[in-house]
Amino acid sequence: MAGRHKLALLMAAALLTGSLAACGEPVADAKTLTYWASNQGSSLEFDKQTLAPVLERFEQQTGIHVKVEVVPWSDLLNRLLAAATSGRGPDVVNIGNTWSASLQATNALISFDPQAFDRIGGRDRFVPAALAAAGAPGKAPAAVPLYSLSYALYYNKQMFADAGISKPPATWEELVDVGKKLTNGKQWGLAIEGANPSENAHHAFTFSQQYGGEWFDVSGKPTFDTDQNVAAIKRYIDLMAVDKIVNPSNAEYAKNESLSDFANRKAAMLLWQAAGSAFQAQGMSPEEYGIAHVPFPANPPAGGKKVNSMVAGINIAVFRHSRNLEGAMEFVKFMTSDAEQVALNKVYGSLPSVKAALADPAFAAPEQKVLAEVLNSTASPLPQVTTESQFETLVGAVMKEQFANAANGKPITAAAIRAKLKAVEQRMKG
Template structure:
């Protein structure tokens, strides 16, 4: 959920260095904030329409778990604006929940604090096995070469949403598969106060997600093989310029999109002010604005013609991971709870409720996940999605590069289209603000 996570990502950029040095991991005697071995505390992220909606969804499931195991779960649903600060405070003090939700792109950064229980072979065996999960989702659960710091709970991917009626009126009979086609279609669709594409340019997380995908398509990873930032490489510069040009040079997105940060682009698409939208599992949001599934189609985000491998990337791996606090007094109970939430039945029920994709492969067989939208997004997640860089400084990368793109979009909206020099200058400045490794 990108807009909910922006404040949290910013908080991590400021606080992680302190936490990493303050927390050396926990011990069984340290204890979380649970008071009894027969009780677990669960910090859930806000996935529904409100905190109360999440409680209504989750409380019956927790009671079912208690009936099965005798273990009572104390639930706290935490808004995204507070979640990361709460996790960081728990990591620093050693007093935290037993089980918690984390944004999957935080995994490597929080792994570096030592506060989360590693999912080694024994832990995976207790929750039914590593092979049950989508490989792409597991790739966004911690740094390469280390045991994952969490397991996937809810998965999402980006798709290109397009308005079928507006496409037909413009004489366009299929969604664009390449960026050249997207720009050409966008220009046909930009007319009478409507634009071809809606962007969420004031949203740091959205910006960095698209910069990452385009970076992959241009052969840029934003970090080198040693984990050092490479924000201003030629490929990264080309990727960011291409994205900003959708608003600045190509003018298929409205200048006001540079300020959008609270799902306004989704609203514009749903109300016909824009004909295309790149978003994660937007169906429930679109329905809340009166747009029905038959009104739109969903296709993969464009890629270069004939692209293969990383250059065919069309989404970052999006989603929510489930972690166990290392200081829990009840590791066995916590792993039983993780096993319950990642079981096929619960995966089906919870992801169906939230409109997300089950990262557990067996759960995807449920008819609820075979709608045209979710079937397309599941295909993207399975073959076209790559995890954001799994390095300890990943969250700082999100904040700094996302802000650089925001600045460039604002300049373009003000009549100053991006140039290679202006893009490189912004990305170089972002790279210079990265903390030193170690």
């Protein structure tokens, strides 16, 4: 106990001085921070331009200069894990909220205990649904919410009208039926990102919830090859393989190409998180598309849950190895302030993670209204277990392979999916 007490005192001293340096290394300039931002907009350059005035305001208020790098999603997790392992990297980072528990397990991020929350204005400021994906249950969060999101169904109004469709589908059966009417050789019913493991895993989670399944048991052990999970994956892959409402080329999509297909009228529907700003960047006006809740099964199986989205979003975290912890905490406080939450989320079309900002009229538009309805009623956080990031990587890769098979005309069978899931489950168990 004495050792723990001494460690706690040392950590407290480091927080006060902002000088938690690696052994033998000089203390960094207290007026400088490094920040890895996630790619939220239509391009890395768009994000740099969006963040530039924000970081300038922070420097004017605090005198602290922030060196920012916008990191593509395809690289972010690996770079975060490398920084966590090496003890070298930025001071402040954006993380996908689904990775919170996995990164928390590395002990590389500071914990937002009551004292840390007090330093950024208090825990009660944050939207409870957003905090649900900030770390393992029963532990102090490893990060705090920055941008809140949920999945929604986007649809092209004119393409629907031309096909004689009066309203968006509310069930998967209706989506397939509508998708077939909208697929005609020049356009497709639905666009997806078949080569994007994280995107695949998000849909695997949602379908599994609707089918009454779970990817982990209560102890955090993987339960991948269950009937429900197999059926969940097959239902999603079959949108291409059996229903043929998805262009086979989508099996190679991994970098937001599906958004371009939708914005350029090559696909009539899209399942995505806060896509409006990306559409606008490609010349599509908000009047051209509608937004609806993600469908549910017409006849839910026993145990099926009323879930149609994971709790999506971006969290902001501070590395313990930062040599300017005081400045890092000031930056988190600034980025989660009411004013900056309104400014940033307004640009990105996402939802503020703090209550006061969410009440701003800027978030009363149809898109944000639907996203908020889903987030606060029918969204569920992905399992907050230490191996969640492995789940996304491995199960997402299984689905990527199945999409590739579907694109090449190979049959997609429950037996083949089960075998692949069983193999990655065994890999997870080591």
